Amino acid sequence: MSNVLVFFDVLGEALSPAQKELIAQAGVLGEVHIAVGAYQVDPTPLLAVSGVQEVYLPEVSLPAPEVAVVDLLETAVAESQAQVILGSSTADVTDALARLAVRLDTGLISGAVAISTDLVVTKSVLAGSYTTTSELNAAPGPAQPLIITYKPNSIDPQRVETLLAPGEQPEVNVLSVRPSVGGVEILERTALEVSARPALAEARVVVAGGRGVEGDFTPLEELADELGAGLGASRAATDAGWIEHAAQIGQTGVTVSPQLYISAGISGAIQQRAGMQTAGTIVAINKDEDAPVFEIADFGVVGDLHEVIPQMVEELRRRKG
């Protein structure tokens, strides 16, 4: 068993599904320690989970891109004697852990989908066309820990719930880490519009629309809400301005790996497929029977999404009674 340090760049009012999953994955590997970068109120009550031993907090909240968070992590690694450091594969977490790997002179493996107890890391690479395993050249230990960024949605949510039993409040270590001076100064910050829908990269179900949506995402929004799904789009749809750029799924956008992916009006060119082909089940709706998306769909409908999707919504509502 290893000591694992989990890094949350920000901890809000509740643990996100991705954060729960990280704690669950860490708990499988060993004793869990958690370092938090930015917070508003004392986050310790949220971390009263069985297996979580200690929490490391900076004296003052350190929101990204505050580089002092790396100092916090360095101290937390030393205190926790962690052999593994685990964070989400998001931009701000990757930045902090990439710097940490330089400070600790050790290896970083990005985008893990599974981690074995002997610290062999499984990844999905080249747009899902290969699965690789990799490990540190030298056996990981407190002197050379392995740093891993982890893709959300890699563990079944039911299993996450089973793995997370309530526990006692962990011990809190408040570390005197000062924000950096100069360097990067935040001039303005705007909270991104918080959607009631799950974040695309973390959603268990994703509904995505493309050119065939013809400008109106309303039917897809209704379907997404009926399924508790995240809403995504092809590049054609985001470039057309029908939906925000952050919704773009594909090679240059968000990569998703949900349990269920519903593709509507997307031809499924390789750039788009790269962002979704590791999904569990793919359902595709397209007017064009030759659309490449049908080559990878588990269930395909040649038809007009403007008729098929409202009917789906109606049927889902009927079943819910």
Next chain:
Amino acid sequence: MVNAPLHIITLVKWVPDSQLERRYNADGRIDRSEGVLSELDEYPLEAALQIKEAAPDREIRVTALTMGPAGSSSAAKKALQIGADDAYQLTDDALVGADIWATSVALKAAVEAVTGAAEFESGEPEYLVLTGMASDEGESGAIPAQLAERLGANAVTYATGLTLEAERMVVTRSGGTEAQKVAVGFPAVVSVTDQANDPRYPNFKAIMAAKKKTLTRFTLSEVGLRPEQVNAKVRLVEAQVRPPRTAGEVITDEGDAGIKIVEFLAKERLL
């Protein structure tokens, strides 16, 4: 006061074309026998050229730097055609199989060799390293922060807009939960997303002009590194082809396809 000159080093990577089948070879490495300039590296290059064009009174040089096998010179050449002023290629057999850690060691040395060799007329230059948001095939997105850490530079990742001011850059970015506008002092490493601009295509005139620009090749020892300093920390155990997805049932809508999809989802226990 005359503003200090600025040296923009844009990292460009030669990668297997993602439009074609990409594969691992028998040695457990990504097959790099053929490639293209990574699409994601066209955005930082465009950003560099726009910064230069917006400040005609300031001495600004845009250098493209690539690291990779012999063929990677074509990424550097493409960057010259698009508009970089000069280009460098770091190529060495000891870099085969470099992981994130080793790549940032090599790039740090290469950036320092490039800035060290550059001469400016109007004073001591500031420098700015621009990168893509991630590489097309490695996709870690970890190199910019790691390179900044090694260079002792500031880092801003996932830039969606960049403006040069007298002594700093103002950058808009989206890191996750919020959109930010930040000011960053030099030296800096900034990664640029595909939302930042619309990259230009080289025209005939630019392609002809590129033939007169210099492309300098250097090896590891020429940037002051020994092979053992770029030993990877991470090794690949195994690479397995994922079985291709196969087509399932495809039906044509006869007025009840919406219901049929819901029935399929119920059968698969996905509701």
